[in-house]
Amino acid sequence: MxxxxxxxxxxxxxxxxxxxxxxxxxxxxxxxxxxxxxxxxxxxxxxxxxxxxxxxxxxxxxxxxxxxxxxxxxxxxxxxxxxxxxxxxxxxxxxxxxxxxxxxxxxxxxxxxxxxxxxxxxxxxxxxxAPAKPGGTRLRFLGWTLDLSSRDLLSPDGVMVALSAGEFGLLQVFVEHPRRVLSRDQLLDFARGRSAVPFDRSIDIQVSRLRRRIGDDARDPQIIKTVRGGGYLFTPEVEHL
Missing domain, CATH: 3.40.50.2300 (Response regulator)
Structure with a gap:
């Protein structure tokens, strides 16, 4: 750009x-x-x-x-x-x-x-x-690989999955803060910054969209769990490659 x-x-x-x-x-x-x-x-x-x-x-x-x-x-x-x-x-x-x-x-x-x-x-x-994180720019979870440099997401089957800028930013926040409950406000701060004027359901919608991208069942999500009254929890262990 x-x-x-x-x-x-x-x-x-x-x-x-x-x-x-x-x-x-x-x-x-x-x-x-x-x-x-x-x-x-x-x-x-x-x-x-x-x-x-x-x-x-x-x-x-x-x-x-x-x-x-x-x-x-x-x-x-x-x-x-x-x-x-x-x-x-x-x-x-x-x-x-x-x-x-x-x-x-x-x-x-x-x-x-x-x-x-x-x-x-x-x-x-x-x-x-965004500067590269210690340990490399690629992060792996449940067989998925997210490359922070190329902004690519590779599925466990080796298929490249398309992500919008918003989806990429949100997934990056999750993989960099695994196993931690993040409120909607925290997600907005991390992924967008307060310069944005977000649609009040935009985070929920993007989480739903991201779940579909990574095959997380919306009826019973196991990767990105909803924490009632708290926000969202990214459950997998994340490995820096």
Whole structure:
């Protein structure tokens, strides 16, 4: 990521919104590309280095939720800020479940969007720049291997598992604090920092998503256990490689 001049891709079918956001974000030292639909979005992601996508939920053709899911299935960890209709709580929850890193309901103040973009970019950059831990950058639990340098997760069967920036950050917190009850506030502090303005269920949703990634049965989780009134407990022993 170019920390001095990040490249933002705005995806919205409303030309006025695309133009307004492009001009506003460029005035704040961000490089900006714009796309009106999923076809243009995917083409730009293939051709250019994009640091963050601002993705509208309601698009012609393939909608934002489907595009978000497709990005995550293709192992793209590019952060996503989802734009949703005001009052559509279900869409926001589903968007986070699909791999979005944050959301903002329409109509919105461009300055709030800018603040959220910067917060997500800071979290992503902090994760990328995190110093190596003593004993190496790879950690193993229950046959899974998490590489902190390459940000890769390898399953016990040798399959690479795609993680969003948020999922990677959360798993990193768990493997670095195993067998310790972490409250939701602690998880937000460790994984995101207080610069973020999180959706109040975002941690629960990301834990649920992470459980699916590592095959932890949501009905009876054994790897990431819920501690009533306390938060979450990562139960496996973690080995530094």
């Amino acid at each position: 170019d920390v001095t001049n990040p490249h933002i891709l705005v995806v919205d079918d409303d030309r006025e919104i695309r133009d307004l956001l492009t001009k506003f974000l460029m005035r704040h030292n961000l490089r900006v590309s714009a796309a009106k639909d999923g076809v243009e979005m995917m083409k730009m992601l293939d051709e250019r280095r994009i640091d963050l996508v601002v993705l509208d939920l309601m698009l012609p053709g393939e909608d934002g939720l489907s595009l978000c899911r497709r990005m995550r299935e293709s192992r793209s960890g590019v952060p996503i800020v989802m734009l949703t209709a005001m009052g559509e709580d279900t869409d926001r929850i589903v968007g986070l479940e699909m791999g979005a890193d944050d959301y903002l309901p329409k109509p919105f103040n461009p300055r709030e969007l800018l603040a959220r973009i910067k917060a997500v970019l800071r979290r992503t950059q902090a994760s990328e720049d």
